[in-house]
Amino acid sequence: MTMMQQNIKKPHVRILPDDLANQIAAGEVVERPMSVVKELVENSVDACATRILIEIEQGGKFFIRVTDNGVGLSSEDAQLAFLRHATSKIRNASDLERIVSLGFRGEALPSIASVSKIRMITSDDEHRGGTQIVIEGGGTSNVKEISCPRGTTIEVSQLFYNTPARKKFLKGDGTESSHISQVVTQQALAYPHVHFTLINNDRKVIDVLPTDQNLYRIAELFGADLAKELVLVTAETSDYRLNGFISSPVYTRSSRSAQYCYVNQRFIRDKVIFHSTQHGYSHLIPRGKHPAIYLFLTMDPKLYDVNVHPAKAEVRFAFQQEVHRFVSGAVKEALSASKNIALPNLSLTGHKNNMTQPQKKIDFTETMKSSYLKTQSSEDLSSAVEFMYKVPELKAYDSMNENHSRSQIEIFHDKPNPVANLIYSEFEPLGQLDRSFILMQGKLGILVVDQHVAHERVLYDQFSKAAKNRKSEVQQLLFPLSLEFSHGESELLGRYQKRLGELGLELESFGKNDFLLRSVPAILKKNNHAEIMREIVDMLPTENHEEVLNNKFEEILIMMSCRNAIKINTTLNLSQISKLISDLQGTSMPYTCPHGRPIALLYEMDTILKKFLRK
Ligand SMILES: Nc1ncnc2c1ncn2[C@@H]1O[C@H](COP(=O)(O)OP(=O)(O)O)[C@@H](O)[C@H]1O
Ligand SMILES: [Mg+2]
Incomplete structure (x- = not known):
């Protein structure tokens, strides 16, 4: 035996005490305040709540409270819920294969409790009263009977107070609270029938009313400008x-x-x-x-x-x-x-009118409210509960106006907008601007179309349709063009010879690194063929992956479209313009070019009238 080995104590396998095991699990589940909010809100959703209130202080580092009007827990279940792997959501291994709830591991509550000071107040039947459980750092729980309405409130304070190493990694209040509003937004989108409210240091950050329309929920959260x-x-x-x-x-x-x-x-x-x-x-x-x-x-x-x-x-x-x-x-x-298809007009006024009234009315009766408030002993909780009751719909609409100024769509569009859904044939061509942009007029206003990108879209669609149907219109070359490539390039050309042939680029190999180009797609007949072939060789993928290949060939189509599209600074007469516009309308996506640039801008009639003070 060496000296070293003599000094080492023989290790024993031990089962970790529960509180330590929970802290280890918390290391995975509870990364930051946002994770606590996520787990608590998920529990509220699983408990079929229609109203979820989230309050945080100092980015959730100091205080988090989630209050719901869900099914609540009996006193017995409430105590069990803090045990490791205690869950009401699955029973056996086969349940694990058909999980419909958000939670299922029974890990969140014990994990959170092991790294914070937690208080739960819950009742599954307000007539029978409820339970309060207080636990500090996963230690023993302090349980008492309390009178409260049906539902659950969980307060988590001083997160990571007993695990300083974790606490050190938390970011500033602003960052932590923005993570939290992200997580609330994620849940609010998925459950539009639930009324979600997030309050950060007494400021209402999110307050979204129940609706049965996902689109209205999106508009409330992100503004109707985006929803449009x-x-x-x-x-x-x-x-x-x-x-x-x-x-x-x-x-x-x-x-x-x-x-x-x-x-x-x-x-x-x-x-x-x-x-x-x-x-x-x-x-x-x-x-x-x-x-x-x-x-x-x-x-x-x-x-x-x-x-x-x-x-x-x-x-x-x-x-x-x-x-x-x-x-x-x-x-x-x-x-x-x-x-x-014209998209629904989501002006804020329209938004208000169209918004379906709250689907499920908040399920609190006046009696419950007064019985609860009378017997409520803990002062600080009353504000949350009062809030849960008050929130009249009208007030919520007002607050929507305050908090979501982005969504005020009575925005007066000074700027022209890239168009996304209009019908070009409803506009009449007027001529060109600077021999580069087509001008058209219609009921909606003045439309400015970029002639180059419009034509690029038309050609791209023709190319890709032909390539898909494997029948490109082909121009046989009177004098086949002889081209010499490097060894690697010829190898690539050889590999993709068939596919290029389908595009109309017929190549024949002769000698080691030499090829004869016998035909080109008809649209390319005026191009410099040698130059185009070099460009194509540079674009050929070295990987043989189907997807990379498709992407590359699409890029080749785009490149060929771009080379052949009408340039800017080119005079077009009205009949050429009409032809281009009607071809454009027939494409798969008449509003962006294959590079993603917008094709047309609309100067809205409304704006024009307003600017001339005629409205
Ligand atoms: N807000 C709540 N309303 C009703 N029951 C809850 C609530 N939060 C937790 N519970 C109960 O506590 C149990 C444990 O919760 P949790 O530790 O998050 O595990 P899981 O969600 O994976 O079951 C849940 O299965 C549920 O029965
Ligand atoms: Mg859970």
Whole structure:
């Protein structure tokens, strides 16, 4: 035996005490105040609450309180709920395969209790009274009878007070509270029939009224300006259903921050979904830009597993490719179907009128209110409960006006807007501006169309249709063009010879690195063919992956369209203009070019009248 080995004490396997085990679990489940809010709100949703109030102080680091009007708990169940792996949501292994609730592990409450001071007040029947449980740092609980209305309130204070290492990693109040409003927004989108309120340091940050329309919930949370840009998505197969809204291609963001995807009403960040929606937009939006997405996927819980991520923020689909194909197809179809459909006019006045009145009225009667307030002993809780009762609908509308000034759509559009859904033939061509932009007039105002990008869209559609049907109109070259490439390039050309042939680029290899170009797509007949071939070779993918390949070939189509589109500074007469515009209307997406740039701007008649003080 060496000296070292002699000094080491022989280890023993031990089972950790419950409070320590809970703290370890909390390490995964409770990352920051936002995680506490997420777990508590999920519990309220699982308890069928129609009213959920979230109050936070100092970014939730000092204080979080979630109050709901859900089914509540009996005294016995309330005490059990703080034990590890205690849950009312599943019973056996087969339940794990068909989870319909948001929670199922029975870990949240004991984890939160192990790293904070927690107080629960709950009742499943206000006539029989309720229970208060207070626990500090996962220690023993202090239970007493209390009178309270049906529902549950959970207060979490001094998060991580007993785990300083964790506490150190928390960010400033602003950052933590913005995480929290994100998480409340995510839940509020999925449950439009629930009245959600978030109060941060006494300031109402979110207050959304119940509705049965997802679109109104979106408008309330993000403003009607965004909602106006949305396109309806609905699709269904025997296994999957997809509902929701996505932005038209003229509305983009530089991050995915406006993307909300749900599987059976659970918010998830999932690669397959992200990728499939992106694929659905394909070349309608510029690279590096992202659409706004609110999509709700419904499917049998057996077709995916949620038990793969501590925060349940990811799922594993049983048939990834199938989901991918379904979602991207639905997105594509929605975008192309939407092109001539005027979107609902979501002016704020319209928004108010159309807004369905709260579906399920808040389920508190006057009697419950007075009986509770009379017997309520803890002062600070009364404010929350009072709030739960008060919130009359009218007041909520006012506060919507205050808090959501973004959504005031009586906005007077000084700027021209990229168009997303009008019918070009309703406009009459007037001529050109600067030999580059087509001017048209109609009832809606003046339309300015970028002639180059409009033509680019027309050509791109022709190219891709022909390529899809494998019958490009081909121009045989009178004198085949001989081209020499490097070894690597010829290898690539050889590999894609057939596919290029389908585009109308017929190549014949002769000698080691030499090719004869025998034909070109008819549209390319005037181009410098050698130059185009070099450009194409540079674009050919070295990976043989089907998807990369499709993307690359699409890029080649875009490049060929761009090269041949009418340039700016080109005179067009009225009949050329009419032809271009009617071709444009017939394309799959007449409002953005294949690079994602807008094709037309509308100077609204309304604006013109207002500016001339005629309105
Ligand atoms: N707001 C609430 N209303 C009613 N019951 C609740 C509420 N919060 C928690 N519970 C009960 O406590 C149990 C444990 O909650 P939790 O630790 O979050 O685990 P899980 O949600 O995974 O079941 C739940 O299964 C539920 O029965
Ligand atoms: Mg839970």
